[in-house]
Amino acid sequence: MKETSGKSLQAFILESRIWLNHYLSSILRMIILTGPAIAIGIWAGIFRNATYRTCLNISGMVAVLALIHYFLVKRFPKSRVTSFFSLTALDIIIVYMSFHQIDIFLTWFFVPLVSVLFCDEVIYFYAVAVNYVFMTAATWIATSISYTRSGFESSFGCFMDVMGGFTIEMLMMTSLGYIIIKLARENFRKLFQQNELIQFQKQSEQERMKILDSMAGIYDNVNLIDFTENTEMSLRDPEQKRIGIDMRSQTHTQMNQKIMEQVMPEHMEDFLSFTNITTVRERLTDRKIISGDFVDIDKGWFRAQYIAVKAEPDQAPDVVIYTTRNVDEEKKREQTLIRISRTDEMTRLRNRRCYEMDLNELRHKPLEDDLVIFVIDVNGLKQVNDTLGHTAGDELIKGAAACLAITVNKVGRVYRTGGDEFMALVHTDDPEHIRERIHKNAYKWRGCYSRNMTMSVGYASVCENRQAILDELERIADANMYSEKEKYYQMTGNNRRRQ
Template sequence: MEIDISTEYSEFLHNNRIKVNKYLNRVMWFFVVTGPAIAVGIRGGIFYDITYATCIGISVIIAILSVIHLLLLKAYPSKKFTCIFALTALDFLLVYMSYSHVHIYLTWFLVPLLSLLFCDKYIYFYGAALNYILMFITTWLTAPFEAAMRTEYESASEYFMDMMSGFTIESIIMFASGYIIGKLILEYFKTLFDQYRLIIEQERSMEEKIHLLDSMAEIYDNVNLIDFINNTEMSLRDSEQKKHGIDLSAQTHTIMNQRLVNQVMSDQIDEFLAFTNIKTIRSRLSHKKLISADFIDVVFGWFRAQYITVDSTLDGIPNVVIYTTRNVDEEKRREEHLIRISMTDEMTRLFNRRCYDEDLNEYRNGALSEDFVLFSIDVNGLKTVNDTKGHAAGDELIKGAADCIALSVGKKGKAYRTGGDEFMVVVYTSDPEGLRNDIKNKSKEWHGVYTEELTMSVGYAALKDHPGVSIDDLEHIADADMYAEKEKHYKERGIERRR
């Protein structure tokens, strides 16, 4: 059955509006403390043109608007007018604050930015248009007061024209940028849903094939009885069960294996022919109950071939052998899945410390190419975030760091989480400094729910810069470079690190 992608996408937008409305309502409730915060500033002599009545008004207005929006959220959580009310409420709060001489120039552009979260161009058009209209009206109303407070303006109209010209240019730039960003986001989501549909259809197709195979197959796909006394073979799955002669002087493989070899993966054919060589089976199976090996069928995936001793001489040489093949593709996939889990960090989905140590052992035993580079990366300020914002914020920071690293590294190498906030990267690149900058730039663009900022100290050691050194020496050099970066980071921010 084909998936209706339009229905899935509409459901996504529906759920997205609900989630964004919930977060906006929390933001609105948070703004209730704006009034007391400004009052503290008045008390401290920071604000001179603002009254305590304004503080009370701000808190009361936003509390009322928050209650109304909460009621709308409960009754109509995904409706557009619930979204529009939240944006309108924030805009009118800005009008009130501006008219009360609370300067919030940058905040004017927050509402159109928030409207992008709804993934709806009409809501964005509304947010941008209302924002500009109210900005225009508020600037006009406050122009006499602001012009009187500033010596560089001779009249209110001069102040108004000066401010609105800047606001207009900024609004146009913001509107165009926001429209492009919103369009790209919608196209990206639609692409994701198209890919999701293809993946689901492929999974369903695979499930149907597996179900068909399971219904047709018994325990073994092929069962062949080989008699070395009479030199015959017979398929036990054939209804006739006809015996075929084996000429050991000229024949190296049974009829069954002559057929199966055509289905074996090309790079495993030699191995398959060696394992199924009829002339060596008795010696290899001597004193053994069975021997087995796994190969890949180009159509059905992994299968297991087994030779089982049925009857043997007193000195353990097989006389009668059963040869079986059985599809073990699902079993192999489970094994691969378990191996992948054991090598993967659960939180970040990067490779874990165990995988890093095993890979490092392989590098120690092999030759390294000239473009081999080892990166050492550490998240800055994780302990502070954990202590001040909680471990959920700390986990978010670690996941954000992992995402930035994974996106930067891509297919150039492997990224590992080797400790709490410690990461290692092994790449093959001629431009390690470019990769370091990519990681830092992506961390600058990252913003979380609990934490707005993510910075990482990134150090590296390139083999071409340190020819002849061991992999362990490169690791120490990369660590030293990372710690130097960390010291530089804290020094630039004036933060005293605890030793």
Template structure:
């Protein structure tokens, strides 16, 4: 038989299935979403080995069709030296080996020896086919090529050794047959030596090339895995953050997710979860913010519009976890708007941001009540010393108005009343004095109780003399449960009178005038306020 007829250049089903197996195996997949990724690169290689072993199972089962494919070739005259019985034996032999590999894979799916066994089966199949006078030389080298998919030096070199050994054995067994077909060989030993020499050179080249391929593959696959792991971890962090914020959505009235990577806005609280796009061209606010615009108190509109400006938002969030501001909704009252950074890019610029809106009207009322309590005298419900210190500090800082006036007041005879009629009567006098001052001063200023029987008022008036007369008149008409009358000593000092005086100097002047008025009262009444009076 001619030499070109000995090497059957025929594509039969087994070769097709081995090639298909390579194609299937090379597309090993990383874990799908919601399936935990391998903890490390070594675990990734183990999962890859399991997957390829499964593909080899299918490949070996498809190789059972090798027998029928060869029988078809025999029928049409392609394989003239192959018998139908050999075709049957090949299919039975492959089926037994394939089933044994399935059994081993089931019990030892991660083992490297399971993979080596699959490659060994392919080599045995090639040996038996060659023995049956079906010889495809290139198929021998597909076995070590297939082993590269395991990304294992151990499996690869085992495959090379087994393949080389099987090639030697096959060549030795088939040498007499092929030597008889050739006129250029004196003996089968000469044919064997010639073929083995060429195969040895090819296997050495393949060992060197395979080593380089494996080393390069390991580097790139490891980099790919690390990249995937980083992306997966980042995605998991974002998912967890979004899930956490979604679970917290009940705390807020509205929660929107702003994604600057996809330039979209999505509500996490509304039933309508349709995404809207963020456009900076002619629109620098989200649709949610635009919808809120008509409900913002007019005096806060500029600050609200500035706070919610998308073009400056990410810059304002740099190096910050969140920013917030409080505004007034003309319908529902106070609310807090807040931007929270969820994820940043490699440059530290926020790319995923949560925008929340929370009604804080009740909190504001509680806060105002607490402030009022902290700044209010419990007995008289006037402002207290702390409130006065805060207010007067503003005047120290900003200066005085032309009509600025300080009024100092003190209840006359309080000690006598406490000593003779008890503290209930004394408290009544203090409340009475507070009422007189509060009613008469009204919108003219603010009244503070700064001590036991001491009061200060910050006034804005050009004529405090009439106010003093009004207070004195109301005090004369006052009567209580324990006492029938009340007397209040008053002293005033205005910025108009003393334009060069500071706030503290005006306070001292008004105090001095008040004490002068008090001394005059005690001289006129003949009372000594330092001594206890007899009943």
């Protein structure tokens, strides 16, 4: 039979019908030789009741039938009609030989038996019905001629006796043939279901391998780890050899043993913990992926990932893909975006968002004794904006930021938290000295639009307010700043509301 892979059961049945029609066509052409064969038998005295004319008629008749069937096969190879014709032709040949008393012991059940091969109930029952009709006709003719030699008083009695046996045999044969066809079709159906499942699994495996191959082109390293067989396989390796993993003594795959040679020392402990092969399955339970970022000595940041391939819900995966990919540029862009999001656009100092984030970090750990919160406000900004314009006001803000950066950057962080408002988180044992330096640097400043600048500076230290929390320290520093601003107003005689 032809290859059945990828075909449906119906397609297989149709292909088998084509195959059988071609073979039956060949058989009919071979039967043309029956005439000459019988002629030899007549000459040898085997067929005493036959004549040479009968031989010629048989060959001629079969030749016509074979020619008709040949054209049917060429034109309608899948048609049931083509099959019907071949089976009917065989019945005609048997009837003709029986009528001319050619003693070839070819059973009447040969044609229905051949029809079973089609695995088609329609063709089978057609063959049985036509065969029975021809068998009945041939039996009637035969018994009408030879009933006296059989001991019967009438041809009808002889006919009924012979046909009774034939009918019982035909019924048994019909039932048995039908059962054979049903069993064959059922077995073929199961076979094709299994074949479809195999094809689906093969296709899924091919698609999975295509995905893995494409991943191998994206990642620096791609390792397929099979925990059922305890093997690893590099998908970037052209030979794709499977390497055994000894889970009793081995904590890292061969791939990671090579990678760790390039990991920065300060990242080594985290890398060894993340890539420990004995804990990967447990960490991937109920998760699709786990990842970690580390630094390569030569290439910079890289990202290692374990991806679950085959995993049932609430179960550890049996197959895992391990990948590494250089993310140094990505990290740089990420750090740039973070820096931009935390930087004040005008002054390039840290912004209020960054201040709140740093303050939130401090809330989750004990405060150091030398921590001091500074609150700074630029004096006279409104007057500068009103008299000299906003360009002069922006210059004043930038100048204040520069003075604060020069003073504080080595001992802390400076933040612009509002229009002319600044904050600083400083580690110092002498906050008053820091305030004096801020005033001194502001006094030295000169701008293009404004020739002088002053700032009001307030602070609150942890060592002087040990019971206070961060928010209270900020309020104390703010109040201290406003106290200094009042002194500035009193000294200059300016109206506070205009400032």
